[in-house]
Amino acid sequence: MSGAASLPERERIKELRRDLRERLELEATAFSADGREFSYEAPISADIQVGGWVVLDTTDGRRFLAQITTEDIAVTEGPQINLALDDDQDHQLQGGRMTQAGFRVRIRHTAGSGVLLARETDDGKLVPPRQDDTFDAATIAAADGEIVARYLAAMSGTRAALRMGIVERCAGDPVGYLRADGFDRHTFLCGQSGSGKTYALGLLLEQLVLHTDLNIIIIDPNSDFVRLGEVRQGVAPKDARAYRARAKALQVLRPSAVAENRRKVLRAWFSDLAEAEQASALRLDPIADREEYSELSAIAASIGERRYSLDDVLERARSAEAAAGRDLALRIENLHVAEWDVWATGKQPSSSDVIRESTRATVADIGALASASEKAAVSATVLGNLWRRREQRRPTLIVIDEAHNVCPAEPANALQANATEYCVNIAAEGRKFGLYLLISTQRPQKVHRNVLSQCDNVMLMRMNSRADLAELSDVFSFIAPSLIEESMRFRQGETLLAGKIVPTPLIARVSGRISEEGGADVPATWAEQHSRKPRAKRRTNP
Numbered sequence: 001m002s003g004a005a006s007l008p009e010r011e012r013i014k015e016l017r018r019d020l021r022e023r024l025e026l027e028a029t030a031f032s033a034d035g036r037e038f039s040y041e042a043p044i045s046a047d048i049q050v051g052g053w054v055v056l057d058t059t060d061g062r063r064f065l066a067q068i069t070t071e072d073i074a075v076t077e078g079p080q081i082n083l084a085l086d087d088d089q090d091h092q093l094q095g096g097r098m099t100q101a102g103f104r105v106r107i108r109h110t111a112g113s114g115v116l117l118a119r120e121t122d123d124g125k126l127v128p129p130r131q132d133d134t135f136d137a138a139t140i141a142a143a144d145g146e147i148v149a150r151y152l153a154a155m156s157g158t159r160a161a162l163r164m165g166i167v168e169r170c171a172g173d174p175v176g177y178l179r180a181d182g183f184d185r186h187t188f189l190c191g192q193s194g195s196g197k198t199y200a201l202g203l204l205l206e207q208l209v210l211h212t213d214l215n216i217i218i219i220d221p222n223s224d225f226v227r228l229g230e231v232r233q234g235v236a237p238k239d240a241r242a243y244r245a246r247a248k249a250l251q252v253l254r255p256s257a258v259a260e261n262r263r264k265v266l267r268a269w270f271s272d273l274a275e276a277e278q279a280s281a282l283r284l285d286p287i288a289d290r291e292e293y294s295e296l297s298a299i300a301a302s303i304g305e306r307r308y309s310l311d312d313v314l315e316r317a318r319s320a321e322a323a324a325g326r327d328l329a330l331r332i333e334n335l336h337v338a339e340w341d342v343w344a345t346g347k348q349p350s351s352s353d354v355i356r357e358s359t360r361a362t363v364a365d366i367g368a369l370a371s372a373s374e375k376a377a378v379s380a381t382v383l384g385n386l387w388r389r390r391e392q393r394r395p396t397l398i399v400i401d402e403a404h405n406v407c408p409a410e411p412a413n414a415l416q417a418n419a420t421e422y423c424v425n426i427a428a429e430g431r432k433f434g435l436y437l438l439i440s441t442q443r444p445q446k447v448h449r450n451v452l453s454q455c456d457n458v459m460l461m462r463m464n465s466r467a468d469l470a471e472l473s474d475v476f477s478f479i480a481p482s483l484i485e486e487s488m489r490f491r492q493g494e495t496l497l498a499g500k501i502v503p504t505p506l507i508a509r510v511s512g513r514i515s516e517e518g519g520a521d522v523p524a525t526w527a528e529q530h531s532r533k534p535r536a537k538r539r540t541n542p
């Protein structure tokens with residue numbers, strides 16, 4: 001053989017490399033120069049990952065609970081190894097002979113950084129680290145769930161805690177809680193289709209109903225929460241009893257075509273809409289259709305304070321002397337707007353009245369309404385009423401699932417633009433009036449930027465687009481981008497939680513719904529294999 005070490009020689013070198021790598025493997029160590037953040041190096045085999053909880057033990061006996069925020073693979077050059085080759089092997093080269101071989105060992109390891117969350121005192125308390133909590137050498141190892149649970153309990157204080165599932169990336173299965181008082185900020189829930197947003201939202205609503213007195217209005221475009229008051233099978237009897245007692249005050253408003261309870265019908269009077277929304281519903285432009293627009297205003301003014309339906313407007317428009325009145329009547333007839341299922345008549349109360357009188361949670365099931373225009377009209381009415389009554393300062397969480405249909409980045413029509421404007425107003429100024437948003441969508445770009453940018457809490461589920469992650473990192477710069485990136489590896493139900501709802505951003509696995517889910521996925525039975533029936537024996541004529 002020429003030009004290389006012989007086979008047994010190569011095996012010997014390989015073994016040597018392995019041995020050296022093991023011997024030279026880095027010990028996991030960390031240091032902190034400011035008592036807030038730390039840097040670390042650790043062997044590849046160490047159980048350390050972004051979002052993971054770790055314990056750092058310093059050489060002088062201090063212990064910290066910390067969290068990894070970045071992790072990279074690094075390679076360092078190890079020592080140079082020189083080998084004398086055996087004489088008895090064939091190391092002949094053309095024109096010479098190989099007597100020595102040399103190589104440099106390269107050691108792969110991980111290196112990154114993290115945040116110090118708490119220092120453990122001698123009596124076992126977890127306290128915030130101080131500026132002088134610096135150290136130049138600490139061991140680093142995956143944290144046990146017990147210390148994580150202790151930290152989360154210490155940080156949540158005496159406020160109500162909402163059980164959301166299990167905290168991940170530590171040993172054991174500590175229960176993950178959200179701080180209920182964190183919902184006095186706007187919240188953004190994002191994840192690709194099927195990531196588990198609606199399931200998580202349902203669990204969160206159950207917990208808010210169970211443990212807080214916050215008023216909740218849910219705009220439900222997929223009828224996903226119509227069974228929020230019904231306990232699912234398998235829930236422990238004690239939990240079921242507690243939930244039933246609290247969920248009594250929950251009401252579901254559904255369109256008349258599907259409503260089982262005649263007193264809980266999703267309805268609006270035409271007079272519930274502000275002038276601009278009335279015009280939007282009739283596709284009236286204040287400039288291009290100025291005469292009809294003005295006629296509508298005049299009719300509304302002539303009716304005065306009392307509530308009225310679109311039929312009332314139509315009647316007055318038909319009998320108007322001005323041509324604009326008759327044009328308005330023709331418009332209403334041609335658009336068939338007066339025939340919408342959602343209009344209240346006679347003595348029927350409007351949903352806004354019902355919501356106003358409610359002391360707890362209301363689900364507005366716009367999913368079962370026939371048209372997108374009706375859905376937009378109801379959304380605008382509900383949001384508009386909340387906004388107009390803001391001075392009452394009644395703490396209310398406004399939950400909008402599939403928010404891209406209610407406050408999209410680019411509204412598709414005038415009614416959607418009205419609803420979006422209310423969302424933008426509530427996002428910007430609602431907090432001081434006790435109006436808090438919780439919006440859920442699949443992609444950040446789909447909702448209006450002025451709504452997104454006002455959110456301080458984030459619940460991020462599985463994402464599959466790097467462009468979306470870049471957008472999220474841009475808007476939510478208080479979350480480490482590497483944590484946001486982790487969402488690409490999430491399984492269904494896993495979520496990154498950040499903002500006032502948690503003491504530090506953390507990854508949890510959502511579980512433990514109490515109530516039934518509503519709008520079920522379309523069953524996939526069409527993909528089941530056709531059973532192969534045994535072919536009937538052909539009859540042969542005798």
Ligand SMILES: Nc1ncnc2c1ncn2[C@@H]1O[C@H](COP(=O)(O)OP(=O)(O)OP(=O)(O)O)[C@@H](O)[C@H]1O
Pocket residue numbers: 191192193194195196197198199200442492493494509510511517521
């Ligand atoms: N944490 C979970 N535990 C158990 N089942 C879950 C969990 N999360 C989601 N699922 C189930 O997965 C399915 C899809 O979840 P979900 O409807 O919440 O997704 P989504 O993110 O809202 O999707 P879309 O954007 O399409 O509305 C549902 O049938 C739900 O029951």
Ligand SMILES: [Mg+2]
Pocket residue numbers: 197198199401
């Ligand atoms: Mg959903």
